Amino acid sequence: MHELPITQNILEIALRHAEQAGASEIKRIDILIGQYSSFVDDSIQFYWKIIAAGTIAENAVLHFQRVPVEFTCQDCGAVYEPQEDTFACPRCLSPRVRVTRGEELRVESIEIETP
C-alpha cells in the first residue's frame, strides 16, 4: 500500500507543471522507476484511477520506464545486472562493485493539451 503517497505525489507534480503551461488536459505522464526504488508500477496504476478522478489528469496514460539495477565492477569495469544470490562481478568475480543505476524515481515529462 505504500504506493498511495507516491501516486499522490505524481499527480501533484503533473498538475503543477500542467497548470503552469495552461493545460486543459494531461494526456500522458512518463515516469522513470528504478528496480531498487522499492515501488511497483502496477500499484501506482491501481491508485491512479481513484486519485486522479475529477482532475484534468483523470484520462492520462501513465507510462512507466523501468530501470533495471546495474552494477559496475571497480576492478575490470564490467557493467552488469546482478544475479539473485550474489552481486559479485560475473566477469572477474571481484566483490569491489558499485550500484550505478536502478534507484531512479522521477516524473520525466508530461504530454498536455492546451486550448
Place this chain on the structure above:
Amino acid sequence: MSQKITVVENILSANDQIAQKNRAAFDAAGVFVVNMMASPGAGKTTFILKTLEALQGRLRMGVIEGDLATSIDAEKALAAGIPAVQINTGGDCHLDAVMLAGAIPALPLDQLDLVIVENVGNLICPASFNLGTHMNLLIASIPEGDDKPYKYPTMYRGVQALIISKIDLLPYVPFDMDYFRQGVEMLNPGLVTFPVSARTGEGMQAWADWLVERVKAK
C-alpha cells in the same frame, strides 16, 4: 494543441522538502537524530533500551516510536525514564517526513542530545522516505538469515550504520557471516557495522562509544 513538457522531478521531492525542515529544527535545537529501521522482531525496542544503558548518562536521549497502531513501545521507553512520543501510522508501512514533523513538538528537543526514531518494522520502503534525520541505522538480526542484503538491497543501500544483532544466537542458527557481510559491502562499501547482543551485552559498549563520538562531532 498537444505539447510535451519536460519535468524531471523526483517523485519524493515533497517529502524531501519537509525532511529538510525537520533537519533544520533538529539542528536549531542541537540534537542528533537517528532513523532506526529493521524488520519486525529484530529487537528494535530492546536495542534502544540497552543503548540507553550502555550510554550511562553520557547523552540525554529521547525516543520517537513509529508503529502501526499500538503504543506499547513508547510505554516501555517512558517506563525506562526517557522522553518518548508515539506516532501511529494508522496502517502505513513506514514513517514519512510529515509524520515525523508532527511528532517533533511533543519532545523537549532543547533538553536532548540524541533522539532515536524507531521506524515501522519493515524492510521494503522505510529507507526510501527521507525523514531529515542525521543518520539512517539498520538492525539486522541473526535469525532473519544471511540472505537479507540480497533480498532487500534498497534497505542496505540507504543506511550509514548497520547493527548485526542477536549474535548470541550464532551457534544455533545457520548464518554465513562472510556471505552476509559480502552482500552488505557490495551494496554499501565501507558501511560501519557493529555485531552486538543486547541480551549478553556483547558489542553494546563499542556501539555506544561510537554513537557518543558521532553525536559530539555533529
